[in-house]
Structure formats: C-alpha cells, structure tokens
Amino acid sequence: MKPMEPMKPMSGGEAWWPKDLGEPSTSGGQNDTQYAFFPEKHRLAVRRDGKVTVYDSGDHRIGGVQQAQGGESSLAFTSQKGSVRLDELRQV
Numbered sequence: 001m002k003p004m005e006p007m008k009p010m011s012g013g014e015a016w017w018p019k020d021l022g023e024p025s026t027s028g029g030q031n032d033t034q035y036a037f038f039p040e041k042h043r044l045a046v047r048r049d050g051k052v053t054v055y056d057s058g059d060h061r062i063g064g065v066q067q068a069q070g071g072e073s074s075l076a077f078t079s080q081k082g083s084v085r086l087d088e089l090r091q092v
Contacts, residue, residue: 016036
C-alpha cells in the first residue's frame with residue numbers, strides 16, 4: 001500500500017483587490033460582500049456584486065464586518081474604536 005501524501009494547502013483564491021494595495025492584514029466576507037483591510041495604506045477594499053470600491057480607513061484598524069439585512073448603509077466594520085459604518089469612510 002502506498003503511503004498517504006501530505007495535503008496541499010488550499011488556495012485562497014485570486015486577489016480581487018487592487019494589486020497596488022499589497023496583501024491585506026485581514027479579509028473576509030458575508031453574503032455577497034467581501035472586504036480586505038490594508039493598515040499600512042489606511043485602505044479598506046470592499047467588493048459587492050463584483051464591483052470593488054476602496055475607502056480611506058483613516059485611523060481605524062478594521063478587524064471584522066457586521067452586516068444587517070437592508071443595503072449598503074447597514075454595512076459596518078469593527079475597529080479599535082468600536083463600530084464604523086461604511087458610509088462614514090471616504091471613498092478614494
């Protein structure tokens with residue numbers, strides 16, 4: 001009997017955010033929305049329905065996403081300062 005081969009790591013998929021942002025410190029998604037946070041560049045990339053939008057995260061350090069049913073205004077992120085809504089961040 002042939003010995004088992006080690007498992008190959010799963011691919012994280014293709015990077016959907018702009019390449020000039022580098023690698024995110026955190027990323028995730030919920031329903032039809034994905035996000036990636038780039039602390040060195042103070043940027044938050046959000047992909048909804050295939051469209052990517054980049055925001056200036058200011059001094060927020062994004063660590064997670066919260067989303068209630070009901071559209072873009074309900075999308076919020078957790079930071080060291082508490083919850084920050086997407087519509088509070090400036091689009092770049």
